[in-house]
Amino acid sequence: MDPVAEPLSLADRLEIRELIARYNWAIDTRDGVGVAETFVADGVFDGGRIFRGREELIAFGELRDRPPAQPGTGSQHWVTNLVFEGDHSRVRLKSFFIRHNIENGVVKSTNLGYYRDVVVNVEGRWLFERRRWRLWPPSDEDSTVEAER
Helix, strand or coil: CCCCCCCCCHHHHHHHHHHHHHHHHHHHCCCHHHHHCCEEEEEEEECCCEEEHHHHHHHHHCCCCCCCCCCCEEEEEEEEEEEEECCCCEEEEEEEEEEEECCCCEEEEEEEEEEEEEEEEECCEEEEEEEEEEECCCCHHHHHHHHHC
């Protein structure tokens, strides 16, 4: 940690949690503009496939590569165990993703994963600079990549 860095305030921690919640609501409702608004202008989402900048983030958030959601179907991202790391601009958290199909009442898919986020405060507003999602558990490669940052 930078020895001159101010400790992250409780208000900042709450605003970062709110940022994560806004992202989750936007992605689960296919609100591409809402997803893009949680990132800096040249922000990056890396879920194995990279989306960079406002237009790509909007397309990603709208899930343009998937069929339209039908009534009774959908997905939810649930996150927990947020840990603020290093210079306080890094956050790691666990995620649980569920997709539901009401036609037969069974869960179509679930994923356990985790995020590694880099957040920045831009003019008093916390935003993602980079959001990286991977399946759980963390790989050795992920530990190496994170140690190099």
